[in-house]
Amino acid sequence: TGSNEQIPGCCSIDFTVAVVLPAGGSGERTGLSTPKQFCTFLSRPLISYTIQAFERVAWIENIVIVVAKDSLDLMVNIVQQFSHKKVKVVPGGSTRHRSIFNGLQAFQGRGEGSALKKPKVVIIHDAVRPFVEEDFLLKIAIAAKEQGASGAIRPLVSTVIATTSEGYLDHSLERAKYRASEMPQGFLYDIIYQAYVQCSEADFEFGTECLHLVLQYCGTNARLVEGPPTLWKVTYKRDLFAAESIIKETLSQTACVVTGVCEESTRLACALQKTLRAQDMHVDVISTSLRSSGTFISKDWNFIHVTVKSTCLTDLGELVKTFKESDHAVLYPVVLILVHLDVLEQSSTSERMAALGGIRDLATEAKRINILLYGILLNHIKDAEQWEEAVEHLSQITTALIKDRNPALTGQLLWV
Template sequence: MSCVALLPAAGSGSRMGSDTPKQYLDLLGKPLIWHTLAALSRVEELARIVVVLSPDDAWWDSYDWSAFPTLQVLRVGGASRAESVLNGLQALSTQIPADSWVLVHDAARPCLAPQLVRKLIDTLLGDAVGGILAVPVADTLKFAAPDQTIAHTHPRGGLWQAQTPQMFRLADLAGALETGMGPDITDEASAMEKLGLAPRLVHGSPWNLKVTYPQDLALAALILQAGDALTH
């Protein structure tokens, strides 16, 4: 059965405090998203890698992407991540079967280990719903009061931190996003959950970092430089 990676990359990355969109920030001499594509391109099970850009993206064509022969670009990005994913799925629906598996991955997770993607695919290929990479929460969690004092401590047992890729069938995920779009949909799994479905949790890695704030870029560089010593 076909597996396709889909990367929503239409955002501005405003929390990075830069005029350059986050996916194009320099990371070890390459744009950040280049490293993400490099990791995915090493997963033989992926038939293609699809990047969803903003229609007015002026950065993409400034770089050389020839290292990724299975790469496809769709300039159908929306105002939110969910809209970009849905638009990408709708465009793909005319090209690949409705039951194809789509692995939605954050463009700003450049430290993804290819073996984790293979593990996700192997675990979920026969699953009725799909699932996500995630890691159990290790830290003590505090609920804050409005004045930034601790209101209470929340038990961490059973809590997991969602990561990507998140793997669902094309038609199922598109249908979930079409019917469940809203501020409570913060990832693909939450759209599936809103339909009453229960995606599977597949153990990921703490090194699968999402670059969100400026200091994350330096940490991502350290992880990438450490290479296989950390990504296993």
Template sequence: MINFNVGVILPSAGCGERFGVSLPKQYYEVLGKPLFLYALEEFRRFQWIKRIVLVVDNPEHVQGLLEESHANREKVCVIKGDSTRHRSIRAGVQELQKNGCDLKVVIVHDAVRPLVPFKLIEDLVIAAEEHGAAGAIRPLVSTVLRANPDGFLDYSLDRSKHVSSETPQFLFCVFLTMHCSDEELDTGTECLQLALSHTGVRAKLIEGTHDLWKVTHKKDIYAAVGCLREKTNQVCIMASEENETVKLLMEILESKVSLVQCVVTSTDTRLSCKETFNTVVFFHLHEIDQDNQLLDFAAMLDVDHQGLIIHVIEHTSVDGMQSMSVYDLHRSGRNMAKHHEKLQKGVVIIHCLTPGEDRRLAELVVSLILSDASTFSGQTLFI
């Protein structure tokens, strides 16, 4: 159990030369918001974290981004970084010292590592208090070679005896008293080595999960999009009965989203689950049922993460649609999107005209859920 105060430093002042675009990677938008916000939001969820210092290249710009995104800035302080990683971290430490929160452990985590595993964070904080320092590691993927000055092989490391250092890294008090040389501040990249060199504290190393990777190159953005969409997608399916399409949806989504739940409206007169959802799929017969518990559901919507409201209308007969043009149907969908604007969700309406297309319908709904929700504004689809 963690019953002491913890602080966080999120270095985010680099220019991201390897990223390959002029925009620094921490500001690159992923699923509608800057990359650095994901790590920031995750650390805000821990009650025992009392202060988060975001170290950036342009504090005014970042403050503006925080305001635009309506991010909760409680516990968050934005300061200007320095010329190197270690100098920026030192600036973060100095800011934490000013605050007087009586911090026992300081977390250093790259702001461009968007996934923050809850259990690993707890384990590392506890280990840092016990041992003085702790850090996450991963097995090496490739063998590390050393080249001589002429560009020829000098020697290779035994991959089984070495690991890759990741963040987060945790340091118990000792980090606050370190006095590093200019060379260490200018060229160093490893905080745990500083703890060992200056205090003799050997960090406890704990193997991290596969999602600790860092966005370094532009191709990493595609992995970030997939992983974040899977992590943040929480889907509720509302239908009058658990039909074949609903069963297929549940089966397919189980491995593709963090949570999927079905509410059978004929038996569940009120929503009673404690979860929040960013996406909801309504199944209707003939037309959209305006009494479909949307008001009940709205209180459970997670507006911090992108998502969709998908209305699936199953037409047992197309006779009632013959008098409606595609234009009228599309206009109806756009009006529905405007009606749901306050929920900050995209809206898609699917008219299912062909019986026996359960799998195609389920796969269509899944593809919508896994796509960029910000592009949808009342689109009308037919199957």
């Protein structure tokens, strides 16, 4: 397809690929009452991040999500709320294998509603591994097409030991000969489907490895592909913390500074760009009227609006309106920071506060559409060294707001 050709090094795929995502786990290991695939960070459940990882891959045609019957409504609501495409939600069975088989049947016209088109290759993944990347999915799909089955492996993190029945060390395994079996795995659809048709009730009840079923029932030895560390599985509460931090870090790598055309604001914007870059943030400066914001708002998750003299809340209000129409902030909270440079030294703090007081109401309105709005006041300083310090402080506050993305601090006016 056209979109694949634009990705450097991406082979075009000439066969059809679909995904089955079993999401029925109980999440007992996180120590939380919510199953971990439904745990929320940055206002979005984990399962939605995993869906997004597949949805953005052009050559994946369908994503079948298998959930416990109790969670069907919840899952359908998540798909709607975050505008997921290519997704079909089906009810699961009492074990992991029964759930996967239910998912595969969505391509057989046996499920409720209309059947999906049967794919050449089906990828099976975990709902709680949200960081899988397109290039690895490609490797798994191609290996499955060629070999009939494929699976991700990783080196063992710990030494594996055999224990005696009394709880003593028996022997330890030679680490080099063994690997951890991870997800995703890929299969020719007909092979994995036949394996499930032929397997026993005991396999459905107690089995865990799809790779085993296709070996046992179809004689297919899976091709094993070493995967990157990003395949890790969200298992414990600490993993939810890690996932949130990774996503916050990813969202904080770039920012867009929007400035008017006047000299003072352009100069401040460029100084801010320089200090933010020194903190490894990629920053673009756009000199424009906010009224043409439709052309740039979909390109970033962090916007810094530099104003001088006028506090420009009308323009900022229009920007919020543009976001509302664009759906851009549906997937991640957008940070919007108003930086107001006061060049009129005679204006008092209270005058500036009053002029900018409206920021609180606008922040309340913006938060409803997942935009986190903050304000920062900055005095113009003539002394070059002090000015540099002020810009440095400004960039530290800016970075802090962008990295923390804390909804409780929106509508605040910070001062440099």
